[in-house]
Amino acid sequence: MKSIPKKIIDTIKIVINTQPIFVYGIVSLIGCILLNIGIFSDYAFLDANEYIWTASRNSNFLDEFIAGGRPLLGLICKFIYGSLCTTIASLKWVRLVSLLGCVLFSIQIFSFLLRLKMKIYESALFSFLILTIPSFSVYYGWSATSEIPILLNINFLVGLLLMKVFDKKKNWLINYAFSLLLVIGSLCIYQAAVMAFLIPFVFSSILIRNFSIKKIISLLIFIGISFSIYLIIFKLSIYWCGIEPSNRTNLDLIKLPLKVIIFYLREMRVLLHSSGFLIWPFLFLVIGAYCFLGFLYSFYQKRTEIPQFFFFISWLILVLPLSYLPNLLSAQKFVCSRTIAPTAIIILFYQFYFLRQQSIKNKALKNSSLGLALVLITLGSINLNFYITKIHNKEYNAIKTAFNKVPINNTKKIIIIKPKHLFLQEYKFYKRESADEFSEISSTRTWVPIPLFNQLLKERYDSLGIEKNVFSKNKIEVYELEDAYDDNNSIIINLIDVLKKEFSK
Numbered sequence: 370m371k372s373i374p375k376k377i378i379d380t381i382k383i384v385i386n387t388q389p390i391f392v393y394g395i396v397s398l399i400g401c402i403l404l405n406i407g408i409f410s411d412y413a414f415l416d417a418n419e420y421i422w423t424a425s426r427n428s429n430f431l432d433e434f435i436a437g438g439r440p441l442l443g444l445i446c447k448f449i450y451g452s453l454c455t456t457i458a459s460l461k462w463v464r465l466v467s468l469l470g471c472v473l474f475s476i477q478i479f480s481f482l483l484r485l486k487m488k489i490y491e492s493a494l495f496s497f498l499i500l501t502i503p504s505f506s507v508y509y510g511w512s513a514t515s516e517i518p519i520l521l522n523i524n525f526l527v528g529l530l531l532m533k534v535f536d537k538k539k540n541w542l543i544n545y546a547f548s549l550l551l552v553i554g555s556l557c558i559y560q561a562a563v564m565a566f567l568i569p570f571v572f573s574s575i576l577i578r579n580f581s582i583k584k585i586i587s588l589l590i591f592i593g594i595s596f597s598i599y600l601i602i603f604k605l606s607i608y609w610c611g612i613e614p615s616n617r618t619n620l621d622l623i624k625l626p627l628k629v630i631i632f633y634l635r636e637m638r639v640l641l642h643s644s645g646f647l648i649w650p651f652l653f654l655v656i657g658a659y660c661f662l663g664f665l666y667s668f669y670q671k672r673t674e675i676p677q678f679f680f681f682i683s684w685l686i687l688v689l690p691l692s693y694l695p696n697l698l699s700a701q702k703f704v705c706s707r708t709i710a711p712t713a714i715i716i717l718f719y720q721f722y723f724l725r726q727q728s729i730k731n732k733a734l735k736n737s738s739l740g741l742a743l744v745l746i747t748l749g750s751i752n753l754n755f756y757i758t759k760i761h762n763k764e765y766n767a768i769k770t771a772f773n774k775v776p777i778n779n780t781k782k783i784i785i786i787k788p789k790h791l792f793l794q795e796y797k798f799y800k801r802e803s804a805d806e807f808s809e810i811s812s813t814r815t816w817v818p819i820p821l822f823n824q825l826l827k828e829r830y831d832s833l834g835i836e837k838n839v840f841s842k843n844k845i846e847v848y849e850l851e852d853a854y855d856d857n858n859s860i861i862i863n864l865i866d867v868l869k870k871e872f873s874k
Contacts, residue, residue, distance in 0.1 A: 389489050393496070394476045400473050401500050404750040406510045407758030408464040413457045414757075415811050416513035418448070420461070422820035422827075424451030430864075436615040438603045441557040445516055456828055457765065463512040470518030471505050475809045477525050480713075485576040487548070494742055496720050501749025502717060503642050504710035507806045510757035514707050520555045520562035521710060527551050528566035531591065532573070535584050549595055556599040560695035561708035565690050566628040571685075571715050575704060575722060580681055587781070589662045592694070619700035628697045632690045636704055640716045644748040647756055647801050647808070658718035667726060689715060705804035756807040760793070767871035768818075771862050772825045777835070782859040783845045785818045788868060812864050818847050 413421060424430055424447050434443025440568055454460055499505065508514050510812045527548045532547065535539045545683035548566075555563040570588065575581040627841040638654070639646065645653025668682060691696060692711040706713075775783065790813045791810050802808035805856045822845055828837070841869035848854075855861060 371549070386489070387491075389483060390476065391624065392479050392480050392538075393542070394472070395494050397479075397493075397497055397500065398472050398474055399470075400497065401468060401475075404501070404746070405468060405506075405753045405755040407466060409461050410758055410762040410780040411458045411461070412758070412761035413460055414511050414513070414761050415510070415809075415814065415817070416823045417460055417816045418811050418824070420450035420513065421444055421454060421457065422824045424449075424560060430520065432610070432612050433434045433615075435606055435610050436612050436618070438556070438560065438599075438618050439558060439616070441554065441604055442516060442559055445558065446513075449512075453688060457824065460512045463515050464509060467508050467512070467515035467518050470515070470522060471500055471508055472605045474521045474525065475500050477522060481525075481529070481572065482576075485573060487585075491725060491832055494739075497743060498721065498745060501713055501746050502713050503646060503749075503752060503803070503807070504708075504713050506749060506753040506757060507707045508589055508703075510543075510753055510761070511707070511806070514820060517559055517562050517707065517710070522759075524555055524563050524565035524566060528569035528858075531566060531588070532569055535587050545591075548591070549598070552595040553599050554676060555603070556595070556682065556695075557602065560596055561693075562710065564692045564694060564711040565714075567688060568711060568714060571688055574681070574684065575718070582682065584682055584686060586634070590689075594622070594754075596698075596812050602757050604730065606747060617699050617701040619722050620698055622698075629690045632693060632697065636693065636709065636712070637689070637716075639704060640713050643713075643717060644752060646803060647740065647752060648748055650801075655721060660723045663727075664719040664723035667723060671701065685719075703804065706806055707790075711791065739773060752807065756799070760808065760810060763871050764812065766869060767867050768812060768821065768864065769825055771864070771867045773829060775826075775832075775860055775862075779860065782856075783822070784853060784855075784859045784861045785822070785847045786817055786853045786861065786865060787815065787847055788813050788865045790863070792868065796869060796872070810868065812868070815847050818864070820846050834861045 383775075385411060394497040397710070430447055430451075431440065431443040434440055434446070449463060452657075479492050479496035482495065483489065486776030487495075505518075508518050530544045530548045534545045534726060540730060541629055552563050552566065567588070570584065603614075642650055642653045664684065665685065668678075668685070689712055692715055693709060696708050724734070724738040724741070728738050788810065789795070792810060792813055793808055796801055850863075850865060853861070
């Protein structure tokens with residue numbers, strides 16, 4: 370009987386060693402679902418509140434996406450929110466698909482690291498840590514970002530294809546053309562995700578020193594060609610549709626060097642925290658900065674030929690803003706987790722690699738590093754379940770209850786008083802927030818309450834089996850508290866009081 374556990378352990382080891390990708394895929398999928406179980410609660414966040422109502426009803430629905438240079442994303446959203454999802458409760462399945470896409474991306478990373486001769490448990494740990502960074506928490510929790518994990522998978526594959534192309538392997542010309550097509554298509558969906566094709570080059574240059582200036586130049590040429598073709602497509606699309614481009618699409622190449630400097634001072638600081646950016650941020654900034662600088666210093670100690678060393682270190686440093694290039698080229702100055710995943714992954718790898726190397730030298734540090742990894746995984750789960758899904762679900766339930774109190778046969782005007790930005794922080798329900806992704810509610814936006822009201826009213830009619838037109842927009846008005854009025858002929862829904870009561874529980 371005593372030998373049974375040993376036999377089981379031996380069998381597990383054999384399976385892991387012979388089928389590591391399959392085992393990691395199963396374990397990471399189960400682990401990721403359990404750590405992010407909050408995605409299965411009912412809610413819609415920001416854009417999803419509008420899309421689910423307007424996608425099948427607004428004839429100009431695609432215009433916003435075309436103006437932002439994302440025409441294919443518009444078509445995807447029109448299908449998801451106009452045909453696939455008919456209720457807010459059904460959005461949980463979109464979030465699940467997003468989670469599956471993230472796990473698939475993690476499996477790709479794991480498989481590639483094994484090819485680079487990294488040990489199984491090291492590859493598995495890093496690949497799973499990716500699933501806990503803030504960017505991925507946003508992808509799990511916000512259905513409007515569900516396309517990004519798919520693009521990360523596609524563009525990581527592009528990176529693998531380009532590695533073959535630059536090595537002049539068989540069918541390199543076909544692979545180059547196919548890679549261009551995939552990147553241009555991705556740019557027409559969500560620009561920030563395309564730079565994931567740099568990740569394989571960074572990993573291989575560090576782990577097997579597969580670095581050459583010629584490859585870097587080839588990468589820059591590829592980026593220039595793909596971005597130029599995309600720009601032409603964008604200009605033609607807005608001209609053809611007669612639409613004014615959005616402000617975020619404006620290019621200002623003169624300010625690019627300045628924006629790169631700002632990147633190192635602002636975005637880099639945010640990314641060094643990893644998953645600890647909301648809880649103990651100063652502590653994790655110190656730890657993250659120490660690991661990042663330690664990573665660079667470790668290569669300085671190993672320098673051989675000065676020119677080669679200089680170019681290699683320059684590549685490791687300059688690839689960071691390069692991986693964030695679509696955002697640096699944009700006129701938009703907003704920093705958020707959903708647009709910075711490729712850069713976040715690269716920085717996480719730098720930090721992981723440093724701790725890995727130090728753990729090889731010092732066994733005591735190995736346990737500390739594993740403990741830190743466990744803490745980061747735990748924080749990733751908290752970030753999603755506490756700072757995203759719990760908030761959205763509480764807001765949704767409270768607003769749904771308030772809206773459903775309006776009589777079915779109501780003919781009065783409805784006045785909705787919305788909360789202001791940073792409502793949760795103003796009333797001390799949450800201490801910190803991040804961009805418009807963590808510790809945020811949707812109803813602070815003027816454009817959310819009306820489509821949400823209409824959607825909930827429609828779902829209410831459907832549940833009662835009533836066929837009736839919902840309220841027209843001219844019967845619903847949204848105000849902030851100081852601008853609201855009472856003409857004694859309106860139903861007033863004060864979302865500030867509703868949400869204060871809900872979040873005080």
